[in-house]
Amino acid sequence: MKAYNPLEIEPRWQKIWAECGQDKVREDASKPKKYVLEMFPYPSGDIHMGHVSNYTYGDVLARFARMQGFDVLHPMGWDAFGLPAENAAIKHKSHPAKWTYANIDTQQASFQRMGFSYDWDRKVVACDPEYYRWGQWIFLKMWERGLVERRNSPVNWCPDCGTVLANEQVIEGCCWRCHHEVEKRDLTQWYFKITDYAQELLDDLDQLTGWPDRVKQQQANWIGRSEGANVDFILCDKEGNAPAEPTDDDIITVFTTRADTLFGCTFFVLAPEYRDLPEMVAGMPNEQAVLDLIEAAKKITAVERAQGDHEKHGVFTGRYVVNPINGEKVPVWVADYVVADYGTGAVMAVPCGDQRDFEFAKKYDLPIVPIILEEGDPLFSQLNGVQERIVTSVDWGEAMEAQGILVQSGPYTGMVGGKHSPGEDAVVQALEDMNRGHRTVEFRLRDWLISRQRYWGNPIPAIHCPTCGVVPVPEEDLPVRLPEDIDLAAGETLATHEGFAKCTCPKCGGEARRETDTMDTFTCSSWYYLRYTDPHNDTAPFDSARANRWMPVDQYIGGIEHAILHLLYSRFFTKVMRDMGLLDFDEPFTNLLCQGMVLDANGEVMSKSKGNVVSPEEMIAGYGADAVRATMLFMGPPDKEKLWSEDGLAGMFKFLNRLWRIVCDLVGKADDKTLYDASAAAEGAHANAMAMKRERHRVVGKVTADIERNNFNTALAAIMELANTTAAFLRLKPAEHRLNCENGGPLCRDVAESIVKMMAPIAPHWAEELWHDVLEGEGSVHDQPWPTFDPELAKADEVELAVQLNGKVKGRITVAADADEDTIKQAALDNVAALTDGKTIRKVIVVKGRLVNIVASA
RNA sequence: GGGAGCGUGGCGGAAUUGGCAGACGCAGCGGACUUAAAAUCCGCCUCCUUCGGGAAUGUGGGUUCGAGUCCCACCGCUCCUACCA
Numbered sequence: 001m002k003a004y005n006p007l008e009i010e011p012r013w014q015k016i017w018a019e020c021g022q023d024k025v026r027e028d029a030s031k032p033k034k035y036v037l038e039m040f041p042y043p044s045g046d047i048h049m050g051h052v053s054n055y056t057y058g059d060v061l062a063r064f065a066r067m068q069g070f071d072v073l074h075p076m077g078w079d080a081f082g083l084p085a086e087n088a089a090i091k092h093k094s095h096p097a098k099w100t101y102a103n104i105d106t107q108q109a110s111f112q113r114m115g116f117s118y119d120w121d122r123k124v125v126a127c128d129p130e131y132y133r134w135g136q137w138i139f140l141k142m143w144e145r146g147l148v149e150r151r152n153s154p155v156n157w158c159p160d161c162g163t164v165l166a167n168e169q170v171i172e173g174c175c176w177r178c179h180h181e182v183e184k185r186d187l188t189q190w191y192f193k194i195t196d197y198a199q200e201l202l203d204d205l206d207q208l209t210g211w212p213d214r215v216k217q218q219q220a221n222w223i224g225r226s227e228g229a230n231v232d233f234i235l236c237d238k239e240g241n242a243p244a245e246p247t248d249d250d251i252i253t254v255f256t257t258r259a260d261t262l263f264g265c266t267f268f269v270l271a272p273e274y275r276d277l278p279e280m281v282a283g284m285p286n287e288q289a290v291l292d293l294i295e296a297a298k299k300i301t302a303v304e305r306a307q308g309d310h311e312k313h314g315v316f317t318g319r320y321v322v323n324p325i326n327g328e329k330v331p332v333w334v335a336d337y338v339v340a341d342y343g344t345g346a347v348m349a350v351p352c353g354d355q356r357d358f359e360f361a362k363k364y365d366l367p368i369v370p371i372i373l374e375e376g377d378p379l380f381s382q383l384n385g386v387q388e389r390i391v392t393s394v395d396w397g398e399a400m401e402a403q404g405i406l407v408q409s410g411p412y413t414g415m416v417g418g419k420h421s422p423g424e425d426a427v428v429q430a431l432e433d434m435n436r437g438h439r440t441v442e443f444r445l446r447d448w449l450i451s452r453q454r455y456w457g458n459p460i461p462a463i464h465c466p467t468c469g470v471v472p473v474p475e476e477d478l479p480v481r482l483p484e485d486i487d488l489a490a491g492e493t494l495a496t497h498e499g500f501a502k503c504t505c506p507k508c509g510g511e512a513r514r515e516t517d518t519m520d521t522f523t524c525s526s527w528y529y530l531r532y533t534d535p536h537n538d539t540a541p542f543d544s545a546r547a548n549r550w551m552p553v554d555q556y557i558g559g560i561e562h563a564i565l566h567l568l569y570s571r572f573f574t575k576v577m578r579d580m581g582l583l584d585f586d587e588p589f590t591n592l593l594c595q596g597m598v599l600d601a602n603g604e605v606m607s608k609s610k611g612n613v614v615s616p617e618e619m620i621a622g623y624g625a626d627a628v629r630a631t632m633l634f635m636g637p638p639d640k641e642k643l644w645s646e647d648g649l650a651g652m653f654k655f656l657n658r659l660w661r662i663v664c665d666l667v668g669k670a671d672d673k674t675l676y677d678a679s680a681a682a683e684g685a686h687a688n689a690m691a692m693k694r695e696r697h698r699v700v701g702k703v704t705a706d707i708e709r710n711n712f713n714t715a716l717a718a719i720m721e722l723a724n725t726t727a728a729f730l731r732l733k734p735a736e737h738r739l740n741c742e743n744g745g746p747l748c749r750d751v752a753e754s755i756v757k758m759m760a761p762i763a764p765h766w767a768e769e770l771w772h773d774v775l776e777g778e779g780s781v782h783d784q785p786w787p788t789f790d791p792e793l794a795k796a797d798e799v800e801l802a803v804q805l806n807g808k809v810k811g812r813i814t815v816a817a818d819a820d821e822d823t824i825k826q827a828a829l830d831n832v833a834a835l836t837d838g839k840t841i842r843k844v845i846v847v848k849g850r851l852v853n854i855v856a857s858a
Numbered sequence: 859g860g861g862a863g864c865g866u867g868g869c870g871g872a873a874u875u876g877g878c879a880g881a882c883g884c885a886g887c888g889g890a891c892u893u894a895a896a897a898u899c900c901g902c903c904u905c906c907u908u909c910g911g912g913a914a915u916g917u918g919g920g921u922u923c924g925a926g927u928c929c930c931a932c933c934g935c936u937c938c939u940a941c942c943a
Contacts, residue, residue, distance in 0.1 A: 214937090713882085
């Protein structure tokens with residue numbers, strides 16, 4: 001018998017498959033399509049165990065789909081732009097492309113050693129001009145549609161490095177690389193207007209029935225739709241007098257979801273970044289204090305805000321506004337707990353109904369007026385029904401944010417208040433009637449800031465002309481190529497690279513400057529899945545007919561860390577391109593599988609600093625890729641965390657050896673005619689063979705269903721059960737499985753073939769070698785039809801049922817599989833007759849194929 | 859603060875969605891083969907037990923003929939997100 005030697009067979013089959021184009025997309029329109037896609041990796045060094053798990057799931061599903069008769073698209077590429085490449089280039093005084101392409105080669109070789117069935121002719125690399133060219137094209141088309149905007153906004157700026165930093169790159173107020181203090185700077189940046197699609201991005205989550213709920217929930221929270229009202233407050237002049245005839249300039253609008261609490265508004269707060277603030281305080285006594293607070297707020301970073309103890313700082317501006325609902329004059333403060341870019345950047349503060357306002361009021365000793373109470377509150381009887389306004393300061397432990405009854409709220413006193421309450425509705429109605437407010441919807445989602453002052457990204461195709469303004473690069477001039485002769489280590493940037501920055505205006509032909517910002521790398525990953533459908537197209541990003549045939553992606557697989565940004569941006573791009581008439585579907589990914597992290601045996605994250613990183617290459621070298629794949633699949637459900645242990649790998653290697661021997665034994669038996677002497681068959685031999693056959697059909701049915709549900713671990717467990725049954729069958733003495741000459745050989749062969757085919761997606765080299773050399777099959781095992789199964793044949797003639805007495809198992813009966821209920825009842829009653837003697841049988845419940853429960857009492 | 863999820867043997871995990879808890883595997887223990895070891899094969903493997911049984915799916919209650927699964931409360935853990943008015 002030939003021994004299993006993965007280190008010999010794996011490279012051999014990988015070479016043969018590559019030479020014969022085994023993994024190429026067939027583009028066979030006669031078959032139904034299936035697009036299986038795993039999120040493309042960032043080329044940072046070699047692959048790790050997380051890649052191995054992610055891409056193994058995808059490969060199993062792709063191979064399984066092909067055997068099930070689908071025309072399968074299963075591509076791979078690299079998300080190749082980004083900061084790590086630039087940093088590596090600076091460190092090694094080389095070019096980002098060098099580092100990037102070297103890593104891509106390393107990773108691709110590792111993927112090939114894992115036996116992943118990618119069509120490498122469709123490889124997409126994001127930093128390839130033939131790819132990013134079309135990213136620029138999409139940018140221009142979005143610009144034409146009004147979805148691109150340039151606008152001024154405060155961004156994180158490191159004066160030492162001379163660049164903008166992402167929020168994540170600012171650590172405790174300092175640059176992550178040079179530790180210089182980061183400033184907020186107003187810079188003109190490029191934005192994609194994703195907020196135009198906020199409502200549809202939210203609504204269409206309902207279509208995504210194949211997505212995990214938690215991902216949809218996260219997206220919904222991120223989009224953050226909030227129904228409320230805009231309320232207009234009237235700004236008093238610097239002497240504190242309300243204008244007799246307020247104009248639009250005298251109005252400061254706030255957004256609130258709690259208009260019902262308007263009577264409890266005791267002060268008013270502006271964000272430090274509020275646009276008109278410096279002008280509002282000019283010449284006021286508190287001017288300097290306000291300006292200091294504005295400066296201090298600039299230094300507070302997103303990281304600090306998230307980690308800090310939420311200590312609120314504020315200053316009275318000296319100005320007042322008039323509350324439109326009751327004409328009361330309240331002081332205007334500026335405080336760093338109000339964010340500038342949500343709502344209007346101004347807030348009506350109701351300390352009794354909002355915890356943040358409450359804390360702020362306590363800190364600065366501002367009045368807290370109760371206007372909403374629970375009915376049981378001691379104050380309730382005192383204030384309920386009192387029409388005139390009694391300003392009663394209270395000192396509660398916390399604000400009352402739940403629903404309650406409105407008190408001392410003018411005509412609304414006694415109504416139910418809260419979010420979406422009758423009280424809220426009535427107040428908004430009143431504001432609308434007096435033309436001091438209206439219903440509106442706010443989204444948390446912000447427009448997508450896509451410009452980066454970085455070299456290693458996709459250049460924004462725009463030109464700044466002193467006479468024509470900002471002009472798009474004409475389509476025929478695409479791609480705007482990144483210059484290769486740049487010395488990043490010496491501090492050169494696109495802006496200082498004259499060969500790149502200097503250009504002529506496409507409109508007037510005059511001297512002009514090229515835009516030197518590049519696009520956020522998330523723009524590259526927002527449409528790569530479309531490029532795979534037509535990767536070599538040099539007249540368009542893709543052919544619509546091809547994209548419409550393959551899309552949407554039937555199964556998308558990747559890490560949960562992309563639950564918001566990547567998936568949201570991709571959904572946005574898809575909808576935009578649909579509206580451009582390029583695509584005829586609404587959502588890019590039908591089914592989403594978010595895999596869990598791979599941790600070490602102690603449940604710890606693998607990291608270089610901890611020294612617990614497991615190298616996939618070492619595992620392949622020790623046990624073969626097939627064992628690594630199978631181990632990964634067997635560890636548990638794909639969406640849960642997995643604890644990697646080499647013991648598990650060694651165990652799986654043993655199993656592959658054992659199953660190999662079982663297949664060889666089966667084929668040996670199938671071919672040995674001397675074993676099938678019907679005349680010498682022992683009693684029970686037929687039953688043994690039928691049991692074997694039954695198990696084969698049961699297991700094929702289970703494995704098929706399990707893979708379809710992504711339950712790879714239980715699919716493998718079922719194959720192990722079949723292995724155990726088969727091993728026991730093979731151990732029988734010859735006479736015990738002699739059944740008859742016609743069926744014995746074919747049965748052994750059928751079991752062997754079924755095992756090899758079911759293992760093909762899991763252990764592709766192992767299966768191919770057995771298919772080719774032991775079963776002597778035609779072609780590749782990966783082109784064979786998936787084994788069929790007959791549910792009828794999987795059924796046993798007799799079933800064993802548990803007999804319960806009042807829910808506790810007391811006995812067992814064996815009945816014919818098709819026995820009627822009365823027969824089963826009687827058999828069960830007979831079985832436990834001794835125990836029910838003298839008791840009253842109240843009820844007998846029969847659960848077919850499982851158990852009988854007898855309810856009896858004394 | 860908000861959201862999502864989880865809790866089952868020494869360990870990873872099963873349980874057809876309300877029907878015999880612990881499939882399958884790892885580790886461990888015993889045996890066979892072997893001069894010996896490795897490999898392989900077979901068996902045992904939740905806990906307690908007076909060997910009749912009894913208890914058990916984080917804790918306590920509830921619904922049900924029947925609960926790991928559904929409901930309520932509590933305890934513990936994980937992830938995401940966050941001054942969103």
